[in-house]
Structures are given as structure tokens and as C-alpha cells.
Amino acid sequence: MSSSDRITRRRALFALALVPTLMLGGCFRPMLADPANGAPGLKDxxxxxSIDPVDDRVGQQVRNKLSFNLTGGDYAPPPRYTLALVTSSFADSALVDALNLTPQIDTVTLTCDFTLKDAATGKVLFKAKTNTRKSYASGLQRYATVRAQRDAENDAADVMADQIRLRLATWLADHP
Structure with missing residues (x-):
């Protein structure tokens, strides 16, 4: 096979791969883009x-981060939906020193049940559950361990808020 035949074959394969890409290029629309027809976009x-008040510290961390994620720190329009969050936190030792039986690595597990309702009717639109884990180093210093646990809970709350926002955005994109 000559060199010119190889180049011709490569160009044909490239063109064959390029045709579906060009044909489907107009089908993609970013999830958070504003629709062309003037209807409210997903960001709006x-x-x-509107997120209902919560009772515990970790739930408040999730609520604060989620509230900022939903509005982007901007003005919130009148509520069209309400979101109820029920969070729980659990800490467990993941790694224990065998010599003196002291925990070295602990894990915080956050669980959140959330329910999206129509603000006008109170009808449940979407209900789901999510969980997040975050490990932290624990040791013999009590205050350092308590602070590390709180930091791990805060980090897990941030991750959980991002997960909830993504799940809500996915559901709202499918249900205009």
C-alpha cells in the first residue's frame, strides 16, 4: 500500500467520524442556558x-450552602417550590491503632432526605435521599478531634448541598 493510499484512507475515516459530530452539534443545549422562547430558564x-428551616447544625450548613447554590447569591424570586430537608449525622471509627486501641481515622456520614413540593398546592413533586462520607484524623487531643469532626461535617455538608442541587436541577430540567 502506498503512502498516498494511507493518507486518502485517513482523510476518509476522519470525514466519516466528523459527519455525525457536525450533524449532532446543533442538538446540544447546556442545562442552565436560558430557553429561546422566553420561558423561565432552569436557573430561574x-x-x-424556598428552603424550609431546619433544626440541627449540620442541616443548617447544608441549607445555607444550598440556598447560595440555588440563587447564586442573587435576589430570590417569589417561591414557586418549597424544599424540606431532614439531615442526620453519624460518626464512626474507620481505623483503630491495634497497639493501644485508639482511633486514628474517623468517618462522618451525613444523610439527607429531601422533598420538593409545589408552593401553591403543597403537592409532593420529587422526593429523594442522599448521603455523603468524609474522613478525618482523630487522635489523643480531644479539642483537635472535635474540631476535625466539625470541619469534616462542614465539608460533607458542602458536598451534600452540591449533590442536592444537581439532583433538583436534573429533575426540574425533565419536568418543565
């Missing part, structure tokens, strides 16, 4: 979610 619908 996410910002219209």
Missing part, C-alpha cells in the same frame, strides 16, 4: 425554590 426555576 432553581432560584424559585
Amino acid at each position: 426555576r432553581l432560584a424559585a425554590i
